[in-house]
Amino acid sequence: MTIIIDTDPGIDDAIAILYALRHPAQDVVALTTVAGNIGLSVTTFNAGRIAALAGVPTPVHAGAAAPLDKEASPELGIHGNDGLGGVHFPEPLSPPASQDAVAAMIEILAAHPPKTVDLFCLGPLTNLALLLKRAPESAQRIRRVIAMGGAVDEPGNVGPKAEFNIAHDPHAAAAVLAANLPVTLIPLDATRQFRADVGYITALRETGAECAKASADLIDAYFATTDGAESRPLHDPCVPLLARHPELFTLETRLLDVDLATGALVDGPHPIKVAMGVDADGLRAALLKGLSC
Template sequence: MTDTPLPLIIDCDPGIDDAVMLMMAFLSPHLDVQAITTVAGNVPLAFTSRNARMICERMNRTNIPVHAGCPRPMVRKMVTAEDFHGESGIAGMDVFEPEVPLAPGHAVDVLIEKLSAPPEGGYTVILSGPMTNLAAALIMAPQIAQGIRELVVMGGADTAGGNITPSAEFNIYADPLAAAIVFDAGLPTVVLALDATHQVRAEQVRVDRIRALPGRHAELMADLLDAANRLELRWRPGMQVPMHDPSTVGWVLAPHLFETKRCRVSVVTRPGKDFGRTKVKDSARGPHRWVTVADADGFFALVEDLLKAPA
């Protein structure tokens, strides 16, 4: 990566794995996180907005504004995932009320404002939850697409099958219409679907190596990963938790750890058994890059390097 930090906007729904993702982004000197926007997803909006600010405070990054966004999907009834993230949405961390309040401005308005006046080269935007905020922004101001250098999405599934229905991944299922709007916009997009994230799991030996590192950041990350594994084992005995959302920052910092194929992604929005399914059509000229292979050892080596770096 270049010496100039990459301008980054993170739209998320913390969530344990979102918390690990945010920690990685904050620890890297190569990333300039300019705004965090939150959406209802893993837990309701009030909790995702609080949890994002909790992470900022624990990481001494309260200078980064957190803007609350859409409290529900565009059309469908809201679904959440407390069973996988704990009632607070962030098992593994003691809940507290952050000192710094939410930043003023709705997340959709903030996305429009920032993407309408991007830095040279545009913003990299990470979407690690339902895509409601960006979809609404694209409807209101379609010209903001020009301000996005690259969109990095955690969502979808193809060969891996779904994690909330047999064919649908949670982030897409939570707001399929929003996902369809974003994918149909034709933005340069990297998609880290379950096909890739299931290859990167927090095996205990990897968590133990993180816990053995000095410093409070390593302790917090190990606490989060252990909590995530305990929740995962309740539902999938013998399986360690996949690094869904953290893989997005992994891609931004170290794309050489991943293999992709060019394609065009669409979303099933009609009711039925395939509701929320992502369909992947190979296309040499497609705007989307579907991650097919992820290097788990390389990913966790990256995490350890971030934790070892001077604070």
């Protein structure tokens, strides 16, 4: 499985990337970055740090520094000023590539047969929207897009019905939904069912694996912003987990669009495959096993 991960790390992004980079069946050929949880310079630096901890020299390509048609609105309260909750990561193994994110996507998609490269989207969809604008024929070569974003029947987390990734760049999300790409969306309806407790953090640390121990520290940082017995939802790890374990997700097709004013998903003309439920115990077991490699 050949993969490009488009990301704005981000605590839960980091866990998702560590899982994907260490999984023997997932060949991550590039990390492309976007401003979202925090500014582009930090998300790009963090992507390099995460790859360094995983011990995988994956190239990092900086992408969009701002949404298509609105002001950026980072989420520092959850992810901290460094984007990774203050958890220690090593320095990147090398500086970011000179080629920008969209150019890298175009080159990678051209170098592989059509419909053999997956795009995992862990942040706002700005880079994918720019790819659709700059090279729509390249975007049509993508095998599938798996994206974390939106709220369908659940309340939002940045508004009554709006979720951060979609609301950060609603124009980009609307363009992606309208593009007739093979998109699977993982909204809050599914991700809110996937959390960790203190026992799970202990199990991660007891593996002795660097990626598992770092993920335990990241989830610990998520606890710092809650008052309960469980962490915040592990949103982004659902993306690589769905790619490897679709049987752990309940998928439906919904007709959707994006309200450009609020960033909420609304009823619309575009048939989109949506994950509406998960086997949370199964996901926790799969994540633990993958991070222990």
